[in-house]
Amino acid sequence: MWYDxxxxxxxxxxxxxxxxxxxxxxxxxxxxxxxxxxxxxxIVQQFPTVKDLASAQLEEVxxxxxxxxxxxxxxxxxxxxxxxxxxxxxxxxxxxDEVIQLKGIGEYTAAAICSIAYNQPYxxxxxNVFRVICRIFGILEDIQLRSTKNRVHxxxxxxxxxxxxxxxxxxxxxxxAIHCVPKNPxxxxxxxxxxxxxxxxxxxSRLPLKINKIKIKNRYFHxxxxxxxxxxxxxxxxNNDIWSHLYQFPLFETKGRSSKGMLQWLAQxxxxxxxxxxxxxxxxxxxxxxxxxxxxxxxxxxxxxxxxNQLLVSIEELTQKPFPVPIQRFIKSQxxxxx
Ligand code: SF4
Numbered sequence: 295m296w297y298d299x300x301x302x303x304x305x306x307x308x309x310x311x312x313x314x315x316x317x318x319x320x321x322x323x324x325x326x327x328x329x330x331x332x333x334x335x336x337i338v339q340q341f342p343t344v345k346d347l348a349s350a351q352l353e354e355v356x357x358x359x360x361x362x363x364x365x366x367x368x369x370x371x372x373x374x375x376x377x378x379x380x381x382x383x384x385x386x387x388x389x390x391d392e393v394i395q396l397k398g399i400g401e402y403t404a405a406a407i408c409s410i411a412y413n414q415p416y417x418x419x420x421x422n423v424f425r426v427i428c429r430i431f432g433i434l435e436d437i438q439l440r441s442t443k444n445r446v447h448x449x450x451x452x453x454x455x456x457x458x459x460x461x462x463x464x465x466x467x468x469x470x471a472i473h474c475v476p477k478n479p480x481x482x483x484x485x486x487x488x489x490x491x492x493x494x495x496x497x498x499s500r501l502p503l504k505i506n507k508i509k510i511k512n513r514y515f516h517x518x519x520x521x522x523x524x525x526x527x528x529x530x531x532x533n534n535d536i537w538s539h540l541y542q543f544p545l546f547e548t549k550g551r552s553s554k555g556m557l558q559w560l561a562q563x564x565x566x567x568x569x570x571x572x573x574x575x576x577x578x579x580x581x582x583x584x585x586x587x588x589x590x591x592x593x594x595x596x597x598x599x600x601x602x603n604q605l606l607v608s609i610e611e612l613t614q615k616p617f618p619v620p621i622q623r624f625i626k627s628q629x630x631x632x633x
Pocket of ligand 1: 426429430473474475479480481484485486487490491492493498
């Protein structure tokens, strides 16, 4: 069978511990295998059981997660681990309806855990599996439609009846991840070539069909590095926005490229003249639905008063806090490398 011959040797391959399967699935939701690999090993080493994860501080979990992005995944993992402790006595639930009640676990992840860990017949359809089914079975409708999803689900459920659920789930995911890839799949060496609608009808590059493009929002972030001697002001992001619970420098966000209103905003920190502020670096950071235009400014003063989510830290302490990737890069190149 294709899977036996081609499957990759991944750190979670062959794993039947639902906790570790859950962890790997959450990491891989928005992350490539190569990037997620080390994070998985690091997290499993630091928190080998649900209990270890549940009793950690959220900040420790976010610190390990730094650089992986989509930080709500880490926050949800932490909350769900605590739910497993309080609702299930620390034992990962075996029932799909209980698994899906855990924070951050949706239909896909619950099905992946139940089918891989417990060999239960729940169909896990990630983007890879979706693509394979759409191509082989010639699904010509927009993948964003509920009716298309239902159709793919029906086909998957039918196929799953013929194979063991744990094997089916992993084989389908792996086939989509390494063989029937989005661009230029190796159809000539594919075992499904003869049955594959997309190949037979020369529709491989067109399927799966995605009609609407997602609108990308531009945002303009101005970060101010208030520093004096070894002390720097940072603040915790607390709202429902991206990077919630991570740290950043005091932020002024504008609607466009213009920095209108900035001096007025800076006045609350004791800045009286724009000469006190120096632009150090600009960069762009792309997220799935947002393009961030980021500027970093140096301000050589420490404000007399800080707000409740702000704190004054030493450079040493700065390196112990979790930051989003563009700020981490800035700290490394402009602060740590300048010491
Ligand atoms: S023939 Fe090509 S498109 Fe069809 S399943 Fe195989 S790799 Fe995918």
